[in-house]
Amino acid sequence: MPHDLHDFFYPRTVALIGATDKPTKPGTAILENLSHFKGAVYPVNPKHEMLLGHHCYPSIAAIPDAIDLAIIALPARLVEQELDALHEKSIRRIIIISSGFAEAGDEGVAMQKRIAEKTKRHGIRVIGPNCLGVYNTDNGLDSFFVSRERVSRPATGHLSIISQSGAITVILMEALARDGMGIAKAVNYGNRLDVDDADALEYFADDPQTAAVAMYIESVTDGRKFLSAAKACAAKKPLVIWKAGKHELGAVAVASHTATLAGTYGLYQAAFRQAGAVEAYGFDHMIDASKAVALMDYPCTGNRLLIVTNGGGMAVAASDQAQQEGFTMPPVPQQVQERLGQAFPSFFVTRNPIDLTGSGNNEDYYTALKEALPHYDAAVVIVLMGATTVSEEATSLIARACHEAKKPVTCCILQGLGYTQEATHALLRLGIPVYPSPERAVRALAALMKATCKE
Amino acid sequence: MPHDLHDFFYPRTVALIGATDKPTKPGTAILENLSHFKGAVYPVNPKHEMLLGHHCYPSIAAIPDAIDLAIIALPARLVEQELDALHEKSIRRIIIISSGFAEAGDEGVAMQKRIAEKTKRHGIRVIGPNCLGVYNTDNGLDSFFVSRERVSRPATGHLSIISQSGAITVILMEALARDGMGIAKAVNYGNRLDVDDADALEYFADDPQTAAVAMYIESVTDGRKFLSAAKACAAKKPLVIWKAGKHELGAVAVASHTATLAGTYGLYQAAFRQAGAVEAYGFDHMIDASKAVALMDYPCTGNRLLIVTNGGGMAVAASDQAQQEGFTMPPVPQQVQERLGQAFPSFFVTRNPIDLTGSGNNEDYYTALKEALPHYDAAVVIVLMGATTVSEEATSLIARACHEAKKPVTCCILQGLGYTQEATHALLRLGIPVYPSPERAVRALAALMKATCKE
Numbered sequence: 070m071p072h073d074l075h076d077f078f079y080p081r082t083v084a085l086i087g088a089t090d091k092p093t094k095p096g097t098a099i100l101e102n103l104s105h106f107k108g109a110v111y112p113v114n115p116k117h118e119m120l121l122g123h124h125c126y127p128s129i130a131a132i133p134d135a136i137d138l139a140i141i142a143l144p145a146r147l148v149e150q151e152l153d154a155l156h157e158k159s160i161r162r163i164i165i166i167s168s169g170f171a172e173a174g175d176e177g178v179a180m181q182k183r184i185a186e187k188t189k190r191h192g193i194r195v196i197g198p199n200c201l202g203v204y205n206t207d208n209g210l211d212s213f214f215v216s217r218e219r220v221s222r223p224a225t226g227h228l229s230i231i232s233q234s235g236a237i238t239v240i241l242m243e244a245l246a247r248d249g250m251g252i253a254k255a256v257n258y259g260n261r262l263d264v265d266d267a268d269a270l271e272y273f274a275d276d277p278q279t280a281a282v283a284m285y286i287e288s289v290t291d292g293r294k295f296l297s298a299a300k301a302c303a304a305k306k307p308l309v310i311w312k313a314g315k316h317e318l319g320a321v322a323v324a325s326h327t328a329t330l331a332g333t334y335g336l337y338q339a340a341f342r343q344a345g346a347v348e349a350y351g352f353d354h355m356i357d358a359s360k361a362v363a364l365m366d367y368p369c370t371g372n373r374l375l376i377v378t379n380g381g382g383m384a385v386a387a388s389d390q391a392q393q394e395g396f397t398m399p400p401v402p403q404q405v406q407e408r409l410g411q412a413f414p415s416f417f418v419t420r421n422p423i424d425l426t427g428s429g430n431n432e433d434y435y436t437a438l439k440e441a442l443p444h445y446d447a448a449v450v451i452v453l454m455g456a457t458t459v460s461e462e463a464t465s466l467i468a469r470a471c472h473e474a475k476k477p478v479t480c481c482i483l484q485g486l487g488y489t490q491e492a493t494h495a496l497l498r499l500g501i502p503v504y505p506s507p508e509r510a511v512r513a514l515a516a517l518m519k520a521t522c523k524e
Numbered sequence: 525m526p527h528d529l530h531d532f533f534y535p536r537t538v539a540l541i542g543a544t545d546k547p548t549k550p551g552t553a554i555l556e557n558l559s560h561f562k563g564a565v566y567p568v569n570p571k572h573e574m575l576l577g578h579h580c581y582p583s584i585a586a587i588p589d590a591i592d593l594a595i596i597a598l599p600a601r602l603v604e605q606e607l608d609a610l611h612e613k614s615i616r617r618i619i620i621i622s623s624g625f626a627e628a629g630d631e632g633v634a635m636q637k638r639i640a641e642k643t644k645r646h647g648i649r650v651i652g653p654n655c656l657g658v659y660n661t662d663n664g665l666d667s668f669f670v671s672r673e674r675v676s677r678p679a680t681g682h683l684s685i686i687s688q689s690g691a692i693t694v695i696l697m698e699a700l701a702r703d704g705m706g707i708a709k710a711v712n713y714g715n716r717l718d719v720d721d722a723d724a725l726e727y728f729a730d731d732p733q734t735a736a737v738a739m740y741i742e743s744v745t746d747g748r749k750f751l752s753a754a755k756a757c758a759a760k761k762p763l764v765i766w767k768a769g770k771h772e773l774g775a776v777a778v779a780s781h782t783a784t785l786a787g788t789y790g791l792y793q794a795a796f797r798q799a800g801a802v803e804a805y806g807f808d809h810m811i812d813a814s815k816a817v818a819l820m821d822y823p824c825t826g827n828r829l830l831i832v833t834n835g836g837g838m839a840v841a842a843s844d845q846a847q848q849e850g851f852t853m854p855p856v857p858q859q860v861q862e863r864l865g866q867a868f869p870s871f872f873v874t875r876n877p878i879d880l881t882g883s884g885n886n887e888d889y890y891t892a893l894k895e896a897l898p899h900y901d902a903a904v905v906i907v908l909m910g911a912t913t914v915s916e917e918a919t920s921l922i923a924r925a926c927h928e929a930k931k932p933v934t935c936c937i938l939q940g941l942g943y944t945q946e947a948t949h950a951l952l953r954l955g956i957p958v959y960p961s962p963e964r965a966v967r968a969l970a971a972l973m974k975a976t977c978k979e
Binding site for chain 1 (some may be wrong): 547548555623624626627629633669670671674675684687688689690691692694695699702740742769770771772773774776777779780781782805807808831833834835836837838839840841842843844845846847848851853865870871873875879881882908909910912913916938939944948960961962963964
């Protein structure tokens with residue numbers, strides 16, 4: 070039997086209650102976004118006969134088809150009165166986009182509670198309220214009330230996103246799209262009247278399109294259920310979790326944001342460790358770690374790190390970070406150094422970091438990695454594209470060496486203007502995660518190590 | 525009397541020894557870059573009569589003009605034999621670009637020592653070897669051997685860069701140019717045969733074009749001289765220092781990079797504190813802190829922080845970081861909350877963080893800041909440009925509120941695609957530093973606080 074969340078991501082038919090064409094209204098953006106959905110879309114609004122080329126229905130009852138998923142984009146006070154009609158239409162999955170519930174004071178708390186009781190009684194599963202809902206690249210389903218002009222959607226990929234915060238969902242997707250990374254699915258459950266963190270983890274653990282999971286939480290519904298779901302998920306695929314509201318000031322912000330208790334950070338950290346999940350330290354690390362675990366095909370099975378660079382200062386920065394992340398950097402074995410010494414000019418440094426200096430060319434990167442990488446667990450490769458001796462071709466040679474050695478590699482290429490951006494995207498297409506600073510390349514690799522080195 | 529370094533940045537005439545037109549040769553890129561210099565340029569190379577439209581001279585002696593600065597871009601082994609001719613021509617400032625000296629083994633160490641002795645005897649000041657030299661936006665002087673196609677040059681601004689590493693110099697400049705930030709001057713002194721960290725600090729301390737200094741070091745020549753120069757500089761303008769080679773692995777990398785001893789990190793940290801300099805933790809923080817201190821006109825004179833957002837999750841992340849950086853976040857005063865409550869819909873949160881939610885518009889940002897900012901020492905303002913209710917106009921309203929209150933503000937706008945980039949550049953033009961993650965906006969503000977809150 071499919072997981073309860075399956076029908077949220079794979080409905081045949083979707084009704085949008087509160088569809089409209091007024092600019093800036095959530096119901097407008099959602100209807101536009103649903104035009105990408107490979108299924109039937111039924112807008113509901115008694116004031117319209119047609120909306121964006123769809124026939125528009127005066128009520129749920131008037132729709133001449135069974136509805137698998139209803140998306141509600143009405144003002145909060147109008148949501149409750151829709152529930153009976155939804156039940157009569159035998160709709161068992163609803164997403165409540167509307168804000169103005171538990172996060173907005175006592176009245177909202179009471180409304181949310183009444184909706185929870187009624188939907189539970191009817192066996193209706195609910196995502197939301199106060200949420201974006203779901204995004205599925207597999208069938209184009211997109212209940213997000215942000216337009217594609219404003220927020221780019223990532224292409225199809227293997228990472229799925231679970232987020233308590235709509236804002237974080239959106240900026241994660243925007244950042245991944247910008248970096249050329251694809252995603253599989255995303256869910257933002259907001260006030261989690263019903264569907265919560267653990268449900269989403271359970272579903273993605275077994276979703277064949279999802280190879281890795283990135284999760285943002287401020288709190289969890291039920292610690293025990295969360296831990297067990299996280300453990301089950303992390304046992305099958307890398308799971309990166311960013312817990313916000315770590316410290317006192319953050320916890321205060323959580324209270325006004327999602328009206329929940331942030332809980333003791335130490336307990337969360339212990340749970341992440343026990344579950345085998347990787348903790349992301351913040352926004353940048355969340356993006357970086359997610360890219361590494363979702364893109365890189367090879368596990369990082371140990372902590373012996375090789376660094377290859379054409380800029381010595383960048384290797385110093387990477388080495389500092391490597392130490393903080395628990396890597397060791399044994400010297401390149403003597404016989405390998407001798408072979409490299411024959412292939413390279415005498416002023417290249419062949420120890421570790423291997424420094425090709427400003428004179429190193431594309432082929433030198435390949436030579437260095439081909440000879441040395443088999444003796445390490447992983448490598449960080451830094452390319453200053455400013456050197457006239459390197460070109461975009463370096464990216465395919467680095468990727469080739471990585472795939473030949475079957476060892477994980479992260480790259481650092483400063484994201485500057487046109488030239489470096491092309492190299493960055495070329496590397497991503499070749500399966501090599503790439504980062505804009507040496508520290509971030511090292512920390513991302515460390516996240517991959519934590520996710521995949523299980524002894 | 526001007527500082528000894530003055531003539532390196534403001535020569536009337538420059539000779540380039542080793543000028544050429546072969547692609548990928550340093551002498552080619554430097555000659556191209558010198559075309560931007562507002563002074564006379566004399567290429568020297570016996571094999572050419574013309575180079576890039578300049579008359580080319582067979583030797584230094586053949587140049588029919590006094591030379592204030594000679595740039596040497598010859599292979600290392602050919603440098604030494606030029607010194608007598610330079611001395612006879614009364615040249616008192618030389619930049620040795622060439623690598624292959626102390627960083628390249630015993631022979632190089634010996635050559636470098638002989639050059640140091642000879643130039644000292646003749647009263648010649650030397651930048652390098654193994655360096656990029658100088659860049660001065662005030663007169664277009666540019667001795668860097670990287671082409672402008674490869675590495676963008678920042679426009680004119682108020683930040684000056686001192687760096688022991690050429691690679692770091694280049695990527696700092698590239699990152700600043702990408703972000704629309706200008707610089708005043710840059711110097712990379714490489715093996716510092718003569719001119720060193722302390723000399724550069726002394727010079728920039730009194731340079732009227734320099735309002736703030738960003739410095740990358742792996743080691744210093746003389747701890748006492750460095751401390752005294754850093755103290756003198758930080759007393760006059762914000763000084764941000766990134767010390768690499770902090771930990772054992774980094775120190776090993778320093779030894780092969782600049783052939784120097786990284787020294788004990790703790791001693792450096794104590795020196796930075798004593799000098800009143802701000803320590804940057806790594807590459808990203810170096811960029812972030814430099815932007816904050818160079819751009820922001822108002823000092824951060826205390827630690828009471830206001831956060832304004834249209835995405836709750838982003839404010840939680842910012843609050844977590846605020847606590848780690850030593851900020852406090854007192855609630856918005858009751859009477860101000862009441863005024864905001866009248867101006868805003870009831871579901872906006874007016875405490876602190878002020879959360880305008882996905883419905884907040886451009887004017888709401890102005891209202892929130894105008895009312896609340898005067899009660900704080902500084903603010904971090906987060907704008908999710910994905911919300912349909914905000915537009916680029918938010919940037920000018922935020923800047924207006926900042927300038928009216930005369931309090932420092934840093935912004936967080938995710939650097940996504942076209943739309944957000946325009947907003948980012950608009951804010952920078954208005955003097956507001958802007959960052960791609962909430963944590964980075966907070967850490968940059970903390971750097972400004974350390975640089976400007978001196979009680």
